[in-house]
Amino acid sequence: MILAQTGYELRTLLRNGEQLLLTLIIPVVLLTLFGATSLLDLGPGRRVDFLTPGILALAVMSTAFTGQAIGTGFERRYGVLKRLGATPLPRAGLIAAKTLTVLAVEALQAVVICAVALALGWQPHGNPLAVAALILLGTAAFSGFGLLMAGTLRAEATLAAANLVYILLLAVGGVVFPLDDFPAGVRSALELLPIAALADGLRQVLQHGAALPGEPLLVLAVWAAAGLALAARFFTWE
Numbered sequence: 001m002i003l004a005q006t007g008y009e010l011r012t013l014l015r016n017g018e019q020l021l022l023t024l025i026i027p028v029v030l031l032t033l034f035g036a037t038s039l040l041d042l043g044p045g046r047r048v049d050f051l052t053p054g055i056l057a058l059a060v061m062s063t064a065f066t067g068q069a070i071g072t073g074f075e076r077r078y079g080v081l082k083r084l085g086a087t088p089l090p091r092a093g094l095i096a097a098k099t100l101t102v103l104a105v106e107a108l109q110a111v112v113i114c115a116v117a118l119a120l121g122w123q124p125h126g127n128p129l130a131v132a133a134l135i136l137l138g139t140a141a142f143s144g145f146g147l148l149m150a151g152t153l154r155a156e157a158t159l160a161a162a163n164l165v166y167i168l169l170l171a172v173g174g175v176v177f178p179l180d181d182f183p184a185g186v187r188s189a190l191e192l193l194p195i196a197a198l199a200d201g202l203r204q205v206l207q208h209g210a211a212l213p214g215e216p217l218l219v220l221a222v223w224a225a226a227g228l229a230l231a232a233r234f235f236t237w238e
């Protein structure tokens with residue numbers, strides 16, 4: 001039942017042009033635009049080496065948070081979740097199916113983004129297990145808050161809020177704009193954001209070859225625990 005629901009969720013997502021634009025096309029366009037040009041000052045080092053980890057972090061956020069919040073919010077509004085609750089599929093199975101869908105889309109995103117980055121001359125370093133740990137914790141953190149938003153706000157409010165958060169975190173989360181450009185006090189606060197922690201952790205591994213970026217993992221673990229706990233407490237299915 002979980003695999004069948006996962007297949008349905010994945011097919012629905014892939015048929016949604018707006019979701020594909022958000023989850024796949026925008027990250028690739030940003031990587032190509034800023035990686036192949038000098039529009040932004042990204043500091044010392046190769047541009048693609050700085051950009052690729054941030055774009056991977058953006059892809060995780062776009063799928064696990066923005067896309068999932070909007071999709072689940074409208075499913076809740078139109079009674080889809082309520083009808084699914086009357087089927088043999090348990091609610092835990094529905095959450096598992098949504099999680100597997102997010103991970104499948106993230107895997108597709110990673111393949112496409114890495115292929116484009118390699119074509120631009122990217123040379124990754126580091127331990128793949130550390131990358132996987134960062135992405136899994138980032139997915140848990142963003143999923144928790146995405147479900148919290150979808151389960152507590154009206155669908156239209158979720159649509160507006162999720163897109164606003166996406167744009168804000170894209171601008172101040174260290175994805176394409178280095179956090180070193182911000183004043184020291186502001187930078188310290190921004191480094192605690194989940195998108196900043198994920199992008200920084202991926203850069204430490206993929207750009208600098210770090211074995212295990214402890215501080216980003218800790219920040220993501222705190223956000224994941226808080227988001228999932230709040231979603232479990234306040235999410236309403238109808």
